[in-house]
Amino acid sequence: MASAAASAAVLEVEDLSVTIRTPAGPLHAVRGVSFDVRRGETVCLVGESGCGKSMTSLAIMSLLPETATRRARRLAFAGADLAGATGAEINALRGNRMAMIFQEPMTALNPAWTIGDQLVEVHRRHKRSGRAEARERAVDLLGKVGIASPVERLGQYPHQLSGGLRQRVMIAMALMCGPDLIIADEPTTALDVTIQAQILRLLAGLQRELGIALLLITHDLGIVARIADRVHVMYAGAIVERATAAELFARPCHPYTRGLLSCLPAPGVTEAGTRLGTIPGVVPSLIGGIEGCAFRSRCEHARAGCAQAVPVRRASATHHYVCVEEVAEMAALGEATA
Amino acid sequence: MLLYALKRLGLALLVAAFVSVVAFLLLRLSGDAALAIAGEGARDEDIALVRRTYGLDRPLIVQYGDWLLRTLAGDLGQSLYFKTDVAALIADKLPVTFLIGSFSLLFALALSVPLGVLSAVYAGSWIDRLALALAVAGQALPNFFFALVLMMLFSITLRWLPVSGSDTWAHFVMPTIALGYYVTPPMMRLVRAGMVEVLGSDYIRTARAKGLSPASVVFKHGLRNALVPVVALAAVQLGYLLGGSIVIETIFALDGLGYLAYQSITHKDFPVTQAVLLLLALIYVLLTLVSDLLNAFLDPRMRVA
């Protein structure tokens, strides 16, 4: 976090939209999202499932399904435009300078090839290295991600490894070419709770040690609290609040963020047996356009103005949120209704 | 893996034994073999003589045991029509059928794999539609009719290829196509279905995220996984090809096992028919065994099972 201000942006996203063709009409999965990730920092995109955070990550990696179209005013990696890049240019970056870790380690590895094969091929492709050199690198990294007897593991197939081990392999694979940016899409969601903590600690440790920019996609505010430098809260395909992690947890402004936080037990504050909060209602349909604030159908402070265009408000230089209310008024309202 | 192979082998032997019983009974029960040997309109004394000479008056079970023991010893008896040793006759014809079967399978694979991959990669495009239309049309075409059309086109109109016989490689071109085209559509569909499923899988997304070339994504990471079921089908289809070779070899007068089977049937030469039936069944059993083991080899997950 300390170096964040000084570093240049590794990834710049400006007004990114993703539209998916469905039989019922175009589904606007991502609606005008802007953010950046700077060298050596961890940025989190947080939101419920279906809020467009995974689509955002796939759009950055040019891995969207064929039914989806991507539009962006600017989409750049290390200053180079991604939106207009050819397939070959994208391929030269993917796996090389920008790598991705997926949610499902059980299916993300090819069952027909050994771990070693799948680690080595990415290095050989991007670094034009020999088999021995790439293999040495793979052994090195398997050790680094905490896999015992890495040489032996190289000859094994994915089905011989547990989910936690496979995710470690995926992390090692992402590191093979020494990337500037790693996008991790819910990297711990599919794992056991005890393994989740280990993998998260590993990821955070490697990110600090190697100075990699990490874009972490998650629905889990607990994870955000532990490793994020900056946070973007997404709701219904748009960012509703952005802040440093410290600011967000100290003073959540958007009603949705506050709702999310109330669902989270706070260590030392929430007593055992108390009911955690829930956010009533359902996410609006993303098919067709959304006028005004998308959260208003579930917001306890909703009023007529919410149906019109909503202004961006600044709580500080680094803390913005999208709401018709200023946070001070809202807090007062909240107390009045409580 | 070894245990798996042994279990499969045991089952294969059991199937072979079962088929030998069926092959024996089928040809004994579906008609009077003695009458068939003696010929239509033979006198009763002649038929009785034939019955004694060939041991056809003994109980079926004894006849079967006798036949099985001699078959296991490699003695398939004498051909009634060709008047030679059946084993030697079959050994003489087998290579031609083996060649034509392998050529046809290669022909079918060479067409179906690229077409299947193309239709999967460009699913829904005109290539996909065209390949599907060809497959549907191909499967509706009777193989003997197609063989005659080929003959008319290449031998009579264009005069490129010899009409019939099995002396030069040119004699094998039309039979290969006539036999192989029919198994191409199911293989192509299987390749396509497998590729469509595989291309939508998470590990293909991983491969793309690694920046691998499109060729590497489709072939190294895709095709390898999609081909597993195709191998199983290929072996079964080779069994079909052996059956189909009866029709095709007869049309093109290719001197192979299929033509021999046809001749033995029309001349009621039941020792030969029986031997060919058993041999084809054994080949089929062997092929499915090989395909099972090949499957286990191709899919690492099956190796530990």
Add this chain to the structure above:
Amino acid sequence: MSDAVILPIETVTTKVGSPAARMAANPSVVTGLLLVGAVVAIALLAPLLAPHDPYAQDLTRRLIPPIWHDKGVWFNPLGTDNLGRDYLSRVLYGARISLLIGLSVMVISGLIGTALGLAAGYFGGRTDLVISFVITARLAMPVVLVALAVVAMIGGSLPVVILTLGLLKWDRFAVVMRSATQQVRSLDYVTAAEAAGASRSRIVLGEILPNVFPHLIVVATVEAGSAILLEAALSFLGLGVQPPLPSWGLMIAEAKNLMFFSFWLIAIPGTALALLVLGINLLGDGLRDVFAPDGRS
């Protein structure tokens, strides 16, 4: 080895619109129905449509070419064969034989195969083991060879061909029904029926059969087409139905020696065969798509 005969079965899921509406919207189903419907109509109306008796020989009018040739005449629109029989009439009556074969073989083999497949899939265990073994053994014997041998021994006639093919071609029914039943039997409503103490026959006929029925329909169409092709092949080899029956396969066989001079003699029945089987296969393909809507074919 039993694994080799297990084909993947897509689970049948519901989709927007009634089955009839989905069929009407499926181009394969519509084209297939049109082709098959045309052949059925021809078969039924053959006596009205045929200009001549298909068996009447006229040795003075042999090998007249069809009407699109210079020497064609309207008296015999598709010409005449080697014995001077009207080819159009023979082709029209030939539809009856092909359809009869396809339908009867489908019913016989369908009954055998469905019974075996249902039993193997529902009871599992030893029953499944034995039936899978029988299926594998049956698959090991080439249909063409066995059918030729049996027909040669007994003598070729329409009933013999039908019975032989019917008793041989049940394998695909058994294979598909077996795996479909296996899938359905583990579903909740079957377990519920079992828990409620329904009898086995009630469960198999009342709960399972209706749910595997779509698979049955698809296999049945494919098998009908395949049976028609097999009869034609047997008759072509002279070991199927016997002359003077106007079987399309037999007509091709009879014309084989004349094909270098009178190619239409094999082209016409060959095309008729291909169109009928094409219609049946399209119907089967389309129905598969209608029943399995996730786009996999």
